[in-house]
Amino acid sequence: MRGAPIPTIQGRYEVNLALRAVIFDYGMVLSGPPDPEAHAELVRITGLPAEQLDPLYWADRIAFDAGTVSGQEFWRRIAQEARLNLSETAIGELAQWDARMWMTVNQAMLAWQQKLKESGLRTAIISNLGDTVHDAMAREFKWLSQFDVLVWSYQLRLVKPDPAIYRYALDKLGTLPEEALFIDDRQENVDTAIETGMKGLVFSTVERLRADLVATGLGEELPLPART
Numbered sequence: 001m002r003g004a005p006i007p008t009i010q011g012r013y014e015v016n017l018a019l020r021a022v023i024f025d026y027g028m029v030l031s032g033p034p035d036p037e038a039h040a041e042l043v044r045i046t047g048l049p050a051e052q053l054d055p056l057y058w059a060d061r062i063a064f065d066a067g068t069v070s071g072q073e074f075w076r077r078i079a080q081e082a083r084l085n086l087s088e089t090a091i092g093e094l095a096q097w098d099a100r101m102w103m104t105v106n107q108a109m110l111a112w113q114q115k116l117k118e119s120g121l122r123t124a125i126i127s128n129l130g131d132t133v134h135d136a137m138a139r140e141f142k143w144l145s146q147f148d149v150l151v152w153s154y155q156l157r158l159v160k161p162d163p164a165i166y167r168y169a170l171d172k173l174g175t176l177p178e179e180a181l182f183i184d185d186r187q188e189n190v191d192t193a194i195e196t197g198m199k200g201l202v203f204s205t206v207e208r209l210r211a212d213l214v215a216t217g218l219g220e221e222l223p224l225p226a227r228t
Helices: 026-030 036-046 050-059 061-065 071-081 088-101 107-118 131-140 142-146 163-173 187-196 206-215
Strands: 021-024 122-127 149-152 180-184 199-202
Touching (some): 021 026, 026 107, 061 071, 071 088, 149 163, 187 199
Parallel strands (some): 021 122, 021 180
16 A cells, blocks of 8 residues: 555565656567577578577677677677678678667557556666667667657666666656666666665566566556556
8 A cells, every 4th residue: 555665576675755767678678589580690691500609699798788899899709709701791781680689579568668658657768788789779669759768878888787877867867766666677687776776676577567566566656567
């Protein structure tokens, strides 16, 4: 009931201040699983089997998300590490398919964001991603303009779970930490948001999110996402 302390999903209790904002991660929250067709193109262009390509892909991803390397440089590094002789055309194609891999959309979550906006809440995205992924999203996703604040890691040279990226988003939203709910698919990112003073939920499915909102009492303050 209103006025009672609200537990976070980790079981900690906080003062119940009215929520004014919901902050979303992008990948695997607003987006769906990686596009398998795009991943297959990465395998085809590099000529590397997935079990060899995937570890190389993730080994230096943090540098890409942090903006210290561009999308093209990211793929040049992979080519060098794997001793591949790839043309600049192939490097560009890899960067394009890499962006495409992360552009499946979770329509149920976008619909919920609209419900939140209609109920008077502010909404934001904090996402770890690099320049070429963001460029593709900005070209194709008109719905990005429906969010009040957009925070992309490569532009700030900050990546989650650095507390500074959360504080930056809160400042742009004009909200106190206690007035914001943060939703991410990674536990460590949610943990840092909670340590910053926000409420936090780990996302896996829309149904799980509905259940967690109800279990924590947040469903009394927020409209629930529609059942899928």
